[in-house]
Amino acid sequence: MDAIANALPVTLLQFAIVCTGVVAAYVIFGIAGFGTALIAGPVLANFIPVASVVPLLALLDFFAAVTNVSRDARSADVAELRRLVPVMAVGSLLGAALLLLGRPQLMLLALGIFAVAYALYSLSGIKPVSQLSPRAALPFGFVGGIFSAMFGSGGFIYAIYLSGRITAKERIRVTQSTLIGLSTLTRAILFLLAGVYAQASMLWLAVLLFPAMLVGTAVGRRITLRLSREQFLRVVGVAVLCSGAFLIYRYAVG
Structure with missing residues (x-):
């Protein structure tokens, strides 16, 4: 245990705080299928280098999605995956290229504003005239692929599309989890x-946070099973709103 403690980039007290944040983040992930960066990201950034946060969450998100x-697995909508995955892959390649050229902050701001506007519309109770077209x-x-690769924050874009196409909340x-799994796998391979x-310390931290991720995901799944479709979509709407606000905050602080 002493060897592991020495290898970690945080103290035991800090690790306890990080565990709490990770459990909370993956409760949201278990419900909505995205949103871990919103809660776990700021908590982790207080204790480990910011450059290590996205790679660490990529590992945890991938295994959470696999779980x-x-x-x-039978509940996944294969037809929607066939439509989304190829264009998501192309968007991810473009996003990775843009990331290498620099992080365009105006795009971050635009994404945040779009997310907040959509979430407010979704939570307003106004019913759309028809579902989204294939x-x-x-x-x-x-666009989801671009921003997933650039900022690790594209999951809510897939959620907007899927909630406008699929009626069953479990599907x-x-x-959504399948898309996040594929997206984070791509990022993890690049990292x-x-x-x-x-870095051994990052891998040890990921391994030790794995149980916290499992607990949060399991709790989120249990909550989802008890929600109606309307309640589920409200939770997703709030998560999208918070994600957008967080992106605007990231833009504001540079």
Whole structure:
């Protein structure tokens, strides 16, 4: 235990605080299928280098998504995945290229404003005239891929599309988790090739946070099973609103 404690980039007290934040973050993930960066990101950033936060969450998000999908794989909407995944992959490649050229802050602001505006509309109770067209997968998948690669914050874009296409909340959640799993796997592979995971302290922290992630995801799934579709969509709307506000905050602080 002493060897592990020495290898960690945080003290035991800080680790307890981080665990609490991770459990809370993955309760949200278990419900909505995204949103861990909103809660766990700021908590982790207080104790580990900001450059390590996204790679660490990529690992945890991937295994959380695998956990969700392995339990309810049959609920995933395969037709929507076929529409979204190819354009998401193209968007991710473009996002990675833009990331290498620099992080355009105006795009971060635009995404935050869009998220807040959509969430307010969603929470207003105004009913859409019709569901989204299947062709909407092209812009939503593409833009979601770009911002997932650039900022690790594209999950809510997929949630907007899926909630406008699928009626069953369980199918939305599992399909969302599948998309997040594929997106984070791509990012994790890029981080691995770049040598980011060569840091033993980060890997130890990921391993020790794994139980906290499992607990949070399990609690979130239990909550989801008790929610009606309307309650589920309200939770997603609040998560989208908070995600957008957080992106605007990130833009404001530079």
